[in-house]
Amino acid sequence: MSDGLVFGLIQVLNGVQYGLLLFLVASGLTLVFGIMGVINLAHGSFFMIGAYLAYALSATMGNLWLSILVALPIALALGLVVEAVLIRPLYARDHLYQVLLTYGLILVLEECRSLLFGDDVHGVAVPALFNFSIRLTSDLSYPVYRLVISAICLSIALLMWLVIQKTRLGMTIRAGYSNREMASSLGIDIVWLYRIVFAAGIALAAFAGMIAVPVASVFPGMGNDILIISFVVVVIGGIGSIKGAFIASLLIGLVDVFSQLYAFLPGSAPYVLMALVLLLRPQGLFGRRA
């Protein structure tokens, strides 16, 4: 292969890896919108929490995988507590109050982060097992850990598809998505369903933060950056659609990488794409008409 082709391949792999990571965050967001009708601005803060948990735990335990094992239940528990204390009183209220309360939650979480860890940028070492690169040509190589991230994300996406399409829980989730009142009158415990969906979404976002630290490091405001771009993904894919979130994530990942590369609307290209989708298909690629 020529160097140019290999270089292009590396960019594609980077875009796919970024997109898949984005999918983990956006899929939780789109489910919480689609099923619960709740807009959670603090969703990205849990990505940040996951990253900082992984950073703090791996500093003491010396192993990223072990710290993820410890951090994941913490994130899940946090999700359950936040749902019970803050989100549940908002189900019946206007989106406005959901926006406001979760905005307040962002401020609180961000300041707690600042109090506990300070405002410096920290890195986490790539796990030793995957700390090498694959040589592609004489002077181009690709770090294996990025491939590992993509593989983990793809496995989770597959798992999600299986759970939603093939299990009883998945059936209730789909029922809750297509008609909340009907599902609840048919005996589905909607409060329980909400709790599961919300906590699972939080855990996914936190997990994305955990596996991303070796390539992305931890820094203030990282949660907000990923939140905004996840919104773009949800809008492009269509609210409530996992399939839409998956395709839109990959699309955004590739668009972002290539727009930076060719300096064509760097940083703004995903938003231009969103504007186009809004013009041509306001409900998103796979959304249902509002």
Added chain:
Amino acid sequence: MRLTRETAVLLLAFAALLAFPLGAERFYLQLFTKIMIMAIFAMSLDLLVGYTGLVSFGHAAFYGIGAYTLWAVSGETTAANFYAALPLAMAEAALAALVIGVLVLRSSGVYFIMVTLAFSQMFYYYALRSKAVGGSDGVYINVRPDATLFGFTPFDLNRPMQFYFVALGLMALVYVLLRYVNASLFGRVLVGIKSNEPRMRSLGYSTFWFKLGAFVLAGALAGLAGFLDAAQFGFVNPGLFGWQLSGEVLMVVILGGMGTLHGPILGAFALVLIQEAFSDATKHWLLPMGLFIILAVLALPHGLAPWLKRFSPRAD
């Protein structure tokens, strides 16, 4: 106009603000000026949130455009002309609101919140990365706009007290303008859209154009507020487009009580003063601020305005 108790209270409050500079120190004069600029910004958002039912989480986009416009027309050492720069700032904000409005008004509800946020972040990232507009450090506006007209200078923005009166006058003007707009047929249609859009459409109103009109007007007034901010502080940075500001102004509107116009003014005073108290006490003032917001949402479902009304049962 009949003098109702509500107008009497408003006139009293206006008189109090007119008299305020008599005894106030320079610091409080500037603080109150900042608050009144926030009040203009909040009233413009109230037109969308409180009257039309459009929850915009990206209103800072237009504030930032107003502010950056002043920077763009100000020279390194020469002042911009106040009478040219102010309308230009508002026109640019209105133009941006027109383009963005056409796009975002195709969505509604949760979508609308996300899309407005995303578009304002687009401006934010542009301002952050583009060296042409100063990048992440922001840029200084060395000279305040000059209000000389045919050799006569009605006010000098370099004097805090005169700036205070300009802000007060503009706030009162915006209040009266929006009262007038809301009482007009246009405003009535907006309220109708908020309570039931399909009904308004079946009554024959082309609701899209009404919503777009409201969006553009709100954008222009937000541009006015941003212009004043830049003129007061002599400094613009990407944070003026940021979602923290969009969140803050939304907080002001809701805390004050949306759909009332005097609510957002009240909210601006309450929020900025609370902010000032917290930020004096600790570097991590956003923590108590966030907790305060969360508690306010859980405890005050309808904002401050109805709560105040309890103490004056016949206020309206």
